[in-house]
Amino acid sequence: MYPNIVLSAWELTIMAVVPVAALAIWIVTIFYVARDTSGHKQAAAGSPAGPAGTATAVTGSHPPSVVSGREPERPPADRAAA
Numbered sequence: 320m321y322p323n324i325v326l327s328a329w330e331l332t333i334m335a336v337v338p339v340a341a342l343a344i345w346i347v348t349i350f351y352v353a354r355d356t357s358g359h360k361q362a363a364a365g366s367p368a369g370p371a372g373t374a375t376a377v378t379g380s381h382p383p384s385v386v387s388g389r390e391p392e393r394p395p396a397d398r399a400a401a
Contacts, residue, residue: 326334
């Protein structure tokens with residue numbers, strides 16, 4: 320009259336493995352998409368292909384300028400308010 324509702328071991332295994340695998344795939348996908356790779360691309364784009372002298376000689380660009388010196392002093396907060 321009523322069908323047998325007892326599940327077999329393989330059916331219970333599938334019911335346990337499928338959600339766990341889906342959760343694992345979802346978490347890995349989220350971490351993969353959220354990685355910040357922009358820093359690596361900028362560093363690679365800014366570095367010369369060979370030794371420092373060959374890149375500037377080939378491209379004709381100027382070497383980056385070096386800024387030296389002290390930073391200008393800021394006025395004290397009480398003078399800025401007055």
